Amino acid sequence: MPPAALRIQLADPAATRRFGRRLGELAAPGDVIALSGDLGAGKTTLTQAIGEGLAVPADHYITSPTFGLLHEYPGRLPLFHMDFYRLHGEEELLELGVEEYLEGEGVCVIEWPDRLGTLLPPERLHLELALTGPTSRVALLTPFGTRWRERLATIAREFR
Numbered sequence: 001m002p003p004a005a006l007r008i009q010l011a012d013p014a015a016t017r018r019f020g021r022r023l024g025e026l027a028a029p030g031d032v033i034a035l036s037g038d039l040g041a042g043k044t045t046l047t048q049a050i051g052e053g054l055a056v057p058a059d060h061y062i063t064s065p066t067f068g069l070l071h072e073y074p075g076r077l078p079l080f081h082m083d084f085y086r087l088h089g090e091e092e093l094l095e096l097g098v099e100e101y102l103e104g105e106g107v108c109v110i111e112w113p114d115r116l117g118t119l120l121p122p123e124r125l126h127l128e129l130a131l132t133g134p135t136s137r138v139a140l141l142t143p144f145g146t147r148w149r150e151r152l153a154t155i156a157r158e159f160r
């Protein structure tokens with residue numbers, strides 16, 4: 001049985017990029033990755049690397065969706081990057097049509113996922129980033145539902 005939760009040390013930004021790229025390579029249609037962690041923890045940096053792993057073309061640069069809550073990028077699978085830091089309430093989520101993205105065949109990466117409340121899908125990978133130093137981070141991965149369990153075992157082998 002793979003571990004219920006997995007802790008991965010990210011010694012520097014390059015390690016975060018390698019890890020994110022691998023997540024993107026392993027991503028499957030309909031995946032939801034809920035990214036939490038403080039301001040500046042590296043959520044957008046990790047999302048950029050997930051995009052690389054999903055083969056998002058380099059001219060589609062992934063930024064914080066400061067304007068608009070959601071950006072879509074083409075790749076091996078469509079990547080939907082959401083950042084709900086500036087969300088004003090559930091109405092805005094429904095206007096955005098967030099449920100369709102979450103139930104669709106793309107890959108959703110969500111910063112500040114708690115703002116989704118009850119709309120947060122039960123099948124998801126929860127990934128929390130925390131600072132351990134000026135250039136180091138730790139990622140804590142918790143699978144909710146079954147679809148991430150095997151892949152976490154793969155990630156555990158590769159990154160521990």
Ligand SMILES: Nc1ncnc2c1ncn2[C@@H]1O[C@H](COP(=O)(O)OP(=O)(O)OP(=O)(O)O)[C@@H](O)[C@H]1O
Nearest residue numbers: 012013016038039040041042043044045135136137
């Ligand atoms: N090991 C590391 N992994 C990721 N980022 C790192 C690391 N070390 C330093 N950093 C730096 O930390 C910053 C992380 O910023 P980023 O925008 O990715 O954070 P964020 O969690 O998305 O913040 P916000 O909550 O404001 O959206 C970047 O400037 C990055 O270069």
Ligand SMILES: [Mg+2]
Nearest residue numbers: 043044064111
């Ligand atoms: Mg961010």
